[in-house]
Amino acid sequence: MTRPSESLDEQRMLLTGISWKEYVILRELLDRRNLRITYCKGALELMTTSRKHELWKTTVARLVELYALERHLPLVGYGSTTFQSAVEERGTEPDECYRLGTSMRDGEYPDIVLEVISKNPLVDKLEVYKGFNVPEVWLFKDGVFELYRLNDGVYARIERSRFLPELDFELLAPFVTREDQHQAVFELRDILRKA
Template sequence: MPVKIAIAQIKVEPGQRIILDQISWQEFEEILEDLGEHRHSHIAYYKEVLEFRMPLPGHERTKVLISHLLVVLLEELGLEWESLGSTTFKSRPMQAGIEPDDCFYIDNYQAMVGKQRLNLDVDPVPDLAIEVDFTSVTQVSAYEALGIPEIWRYEDGKLEISLLEEGKYINSFMSKAFPSIPIIEGISLCLKKSQVIPMSALRREFRQWLQEYI
């Protein structure tokens, strides 16, 4: 007779991932409800595979820095934007769910102003997502199924830009959202300095670097 384990009994240590197979959509929804919103682990779900991941402190610092630099870029370009952070994006028809490290609405920002609940049957997906340590097949599959156009991925000390083309992600040297800015070069410079320079100073350096291209 199978033994059922309460989802609250599963402990994910920092830096670890746990993968559960044969989780139906209904079970996925129930698990999300049981977990609630006040948790530190992130989930990825695609066609009955559910993954939990717990970020390390270094992961969080890198995520925050990249997000801050993106905000600086948006400000310098005079663009409006909205962020839903690590909101759960899920679609039953696509059998997919994902919680990015951060996400931004740029073209579709107006649809998110004041948004309290998200329904992907009617609401747009983010224009851009940020992921640190983006290594999971489940994560990639969920993102592709949901159709998020662009991901900034930081992995093994490198920043990569992935663009969705015909349902699959391909690496790109340039951002679709900011085609005139060498994003990888500018943010990589700041990330290299982040071990010895505070984020506040890096924001100022990045803003100054941008003046050459704006």
């Protein structure tokens, strides 16, 4: 019996010249737990997630959700829900996504999406989310957060989230990469309660 290697990193593959119809068919055929599919106007990226990727995205989600809970913020999480738009020729599953204050209805998109980046994407994630008019995109790459806000159809780097302006991403980042996720959550909780 073979065991999955601890060192397996995410793998990416790009297919071009894929029609919207072919994307929809492939999306249905390849629906698997550790496979992320991103589509943007003919370009299709397939990515298998690594154990580290899944650990980090789950840790970020737990930390952000803890922050919202401790600060009594109405943050609604939707995990890695698939978003598609035939009109915009886009489809993707963010690592995590959120609405602040209201629940999403069919046809709506999140206020915030999170992407954990271990290897550079082959399809520009910001271009994909621009087509969905997502106000904020948070990237976690190389142990730090990069935050982007959509303004007049262009994403620009920002230092603070408009939705969670008091959240200190520099404080948060070191907790994300720790192996002791449970302890990291408790330590952040203690810091938040002392503040």
